[in-house]
Amino acid sequence: MTMRDLISGLTQQENLNFLLTNRIPRATLTRFMGWFSKVEQPLIRDLSIACxxxxxxxxxxxAHKTSxxxxxxxxxxxxxxxxxxxxFDPAIVVSPCDAxxxxxxxxxxxxxxQIKGAPYSLRDLLGDPALVDAHRNGRFITLRLTSSMYHRFHAPHDCRIERVTFVHGDVWNVNPIALKRVERLFCRNERAVLQTRLPTGEALTLVPVAAILVASIRLHFIDVTLNAQTRGPTIFPCDASVRKxxxxxxxxxxxxxILLAPEDFEFCDNVVESARIKVGQPLMRKIAGASACVVDPSEGMEIAAEPAKL
Known part of the structure; x- marks a missing residue:
């Protein structure tokens, strides 16, 4: 097989993947999956998990449970x-998820x-000019969860969550094949913008982006599940202090x-494109010499660094 044949074959496989996971009634299939996944009939449950x-x-x-x-x-x-x-080193921002x-x-x-050569604007992603300014020239990282991964996400640092904005949108697949073909994909899909502040007062923003089969995001701190059926306010003011x-x-x-961090952070050595990372592993580090005053976001008291486990 020549290199040309190999490239042609890979391209055909990518085209088929894109066709099967995107050129279908995405919203309808996603709503169906939301219903079907909650069916508790034992045979349906067992066959679904086996497939x-x-x-x-x-x-x-x-898994904590065996059934x-x-x-x-x-x-x-x-x-x-x-x-x-x-x-719990206060200079470290950890990964909020397995990805x-x-x-x-x-x-x-x-x-x-979203990938090399495919830019998008923070204004299109976040929608809030003040938040865009807070992350101007900062740091960003994209963390993709596959279907088989642990799906819960956690606070990457001690912080105060000030507001959640839910943006209605599409449910394109977010795999690398779709990212190469759909411009500004993250700005098209449904997403939640979680605005938080570090104990130093700097902005740290998480943007969970929904996708086909997964247009539903559960947030504990405002006790709500956000999806296409979400009605009422799309901006949820809140004042929740959370620990790393x-x-x-x-x-x-x-x-x-998508995690957006201040300009005075740098990526840790383990951050490599296409590498796997788990909740709690180092993601970014406060640059040496930058202000590192760390206080409890709920009490204004200094936080002692200590190891911990989920």
Whole structure:
């Protein structure tokens, strides 16, 4: 087989993947999956989980439970305690989720990339000019959760959550094949913008992005599940103080979290594109010499660094 034949074959496979996962009634299929995944009939549940394991690398050995009520219950499973060590060094921002690392780097004014050569604007992603300004020339990283991964996400640092904005949108697949073909994909899909502040007062923003089969995001701190059926306010003011590692919510299948951090942070050595990372592993570090005054966001008291585990 020549190199040309190999490239042609890979391209055809990518085209088929894109066709099967995007050129379909995405919203209808996603609504159906939301209903179907909650069916608790034992035969349907067992066959669904068996098919999922057959076509993915699903590993339930870390799950807290050994049996599940439904496919949805399996999707949103908890882990056994102690499996995700956390670094409580106040200079470190940790990964909020298990993920594959996608595009990351410096925000160029207000521009970031979904993949190399495919830019999008923070204004299109966030919608809030003040928040865009807070992240101008900062840092960004894209964390993609596959369908078989642990789907819960956690606070990457001690912080105060000030507001959640839910943006209605499409449900394109967020795999690398779709990212190469759909411009500004993250800005098109449904997403929640979680505005938080570090104890130093700097902005740290998480953007969980929904995708096909997963247009539903559960947030514990405002006790709401956000999806296409969400009505009423799309802006949820809140005042919730959370500790590093505290569970914030979950996706109901697998998707992406975009994390935006201040300019005075740098990426840790383990951050490499396409590498796998787990909750609690170092993601970014405060640059040496930058202000590092760390106070409890709820009490104004200094936080002692200590190891901990989920």
């Amino acid at each position: 999922w394991r057959l076509f993915s690398d699903l590993d339930l050995s870390e 599940f009520k439904s496919l949805h219950d399996c999707f949103t499973r908890e882990l056994r305690p102690g499996l995700r060590p956390l670094d 594959i690392i996608g595009a990351f780097g410096k925000v160029v004014d207000t521009e970031v990339f 590692g505290e569970e914030l919510g979950w996706f109901e299948h697998g998707s992406t979290i």
